[in-house]
Amino acid sequence: GFKALIFDVDGTVADTERDGHRPAFNAAFAEVGLDWHWDASLYGELLAVTGGKERIRYFMTRAGIQLDPDRDADAFVADLHRRKTAHYLAMLGRGAIPLRAGVMRLWKEARAAGTRLAIATTTTPENVAELLAHAGEPNLADWFEVIAAGDVVPAKKPAPDIYHLALEQLGLDAADCIAFEDSDNGARAALDAGLKSLVITTNAYTAGQDFGAAPLILDQLGEPGSPPKVKVGELGG
Ligand code: XBP
Numbered sequence: 001g002f003k004a005l006i007f008d009v010d011g012t013v014a015d016t017e018r019d020g021h022r023p024a025f026n027a028a029f030a031e032v033g034l035d036w037h038w039d040a041s042l043y044g045e046l047l048a049v050t051g052g053k054e055r056i057r058y059f060m061t062r063a064g065i066q067l068d069p070d071r072d073a074d075a076f077v078a079d080l081h082r083r084k085t086a087h088y089l090a091m092l093g094r095g096a097i098p099l100r101a102g103v104m105r106l107w108k109e110a111r112a113a114g115t116r117l118a119i120a121t122t123t124t125p126e127n128v129a130e131l132l133a134h135a136g137e138p139n140l141a142d143w144f145e146v147i148a149a150g151d152v153v154p155a156k157k158p159a160p161d162i163y164h165l166a167l168e169q170l171g172l173d174a175a176d177c178i179a180f181e182d183s184d185n186g187a188r189a190a191l192d193a194g195l196k197s198l199v200i201t202t203n204a205y206t207a208g209q210d211f212g213a214a215p216l217i218l219d220q221l222g223e224p225g226s227p228p229k230v231k232v233g234e235l236g237g
């Protein structure tokens, strides 16, 4: 049997992007007096690049935005991103972002079965801790043996690095684990790390994506009485 389940966070564990990360970026832009605004549609395009700092840089390049030559671009982006993270953490602190259907149930079932739990995400570690702290279960973060997150690896998804790190910290082979993702970038990361047992749960931003050789594509994990829909047409691998 499988020894561990490894979860992506954004889009998979919770629907964090459209009404979480996106408004947090916009709040940070407004705070420093920038007239940038990422609407839901533009944000969908910017999701092509994972990682908040990387996404800001991608936007600046796309929009042809250049800083004054005397300004340090890294420091500018880091400051904006720190502010964005503060806004995002405040939203999580208000309990504004619930877990997706079936996620808590699956975690409880895994624990009861002695299956280990891990996280592999591009988001900032504090964001994961705060999401788990407000998911309605005391000490939920302790359920996860490994939380691999953010800048601890040089290359974010679709690079496989964060999955390699999670596997290394678990001390397990890819063949012993199941990965859970919501996006094409995440699927590529997992598959390139050898995680062939990969469950995709799509959301509004990712429903039309490709997911490569992902063997199972659902619209949600589901709860009793509301089973997931399997996208048979996209089943492959
Ligand atoms: C999620 C992301 C994250 C969040 C922002 O990708 O790309 O960057 O949008 O998080 P995945 P930070 O679900 O594939 O891991 O701003 O904290 O980087």
Ligand code: MG
Pocket: 008, 009, 010, 011, 012, 181, 182, 183, 186
């Ligand atoms: Mg994701």
